[in-house]
Amino acid sequence: MGDWKFMINDPEKDLLSIGALFETNKIRKMYDISELYPTKIIKLLGINSERYSVKLADPEKFTVSEILRLAYIFNVDPNLILNVIQAETESKIADKISVQKAKRI
Template sequence: MAEWKNVKDEPEKDLSSVGALFETGKIKRMYDISELYPTKIIKLLGINSERYSIKLSNPEKFTISEVLRLAYIFNIDPNLILNVIQPEVEKQIISKIEFQKNRYKS
């Protein structure tokens, strides 16, 4: 579990269970959490349901702040979330960088 220094309350059990899924490696894609307490997560994240769905489908759209908030909500290390996001977006990132390299070759 993450060691959040300023936590005043115990995390909610249902949301801790989502965190446990990240910790055990059961979440392979961010969209895997789409059906897990979406209303509560959306409310705590402070975004609307459409934006949440878009971000789960396109995890590169999550801001650092949102990743940190998710980690806080689930009471997990933010790196567990980043470890799910990175493989999802890695091919896109490599493709974009290669495109830019080829575009500016002399």
Template sequence: MTPDNHHKDPTLLSIGSMFETGRIKKMYTLAELYPTKIARSLGINYGRYMAKLSHPDKFTIGEIVRLANLLNIEPDMITKVIYSEMK
């Protein structure tokens, strides 16, 4: 781990790795990966988070940036997944 992520949750970092390796192809995949923890960390309630995973175009830029920071990845990795779902 780099010095920047020594305080980050290893489970969230593992999800970030899944984005980096291309294993996350749809945002709804995140529904099975610690959804309560992620929703709480994003500052949105569980139901709203799950709805956004079903309709990823509903994520705000701020939420994408916060999610990227949580997962220790670049926001464009998330936006690429969202964009591919919208095609």
């Protein structure tokens, strides 16, 4: 991705704290943010609470647009969020590919 421009002129202080958690690598799984201002995040993301919970539990379901919106909401580089999602889903993806390879044989 290109350079991310922090575009929020008046960011929400409580949501900036979540951004700081991403910046300091305190977030290991997307579900780690599930209890942090969910109502506000859901409203700003424009999705319902059930979809938000499902995506936090299975972050590969986040769309690129939703990841970019989260980055905008938290005022962080989207790569920080993508890094968490990638680390969390790599083993699941490798397992799925192994299963598919085994079916071909």
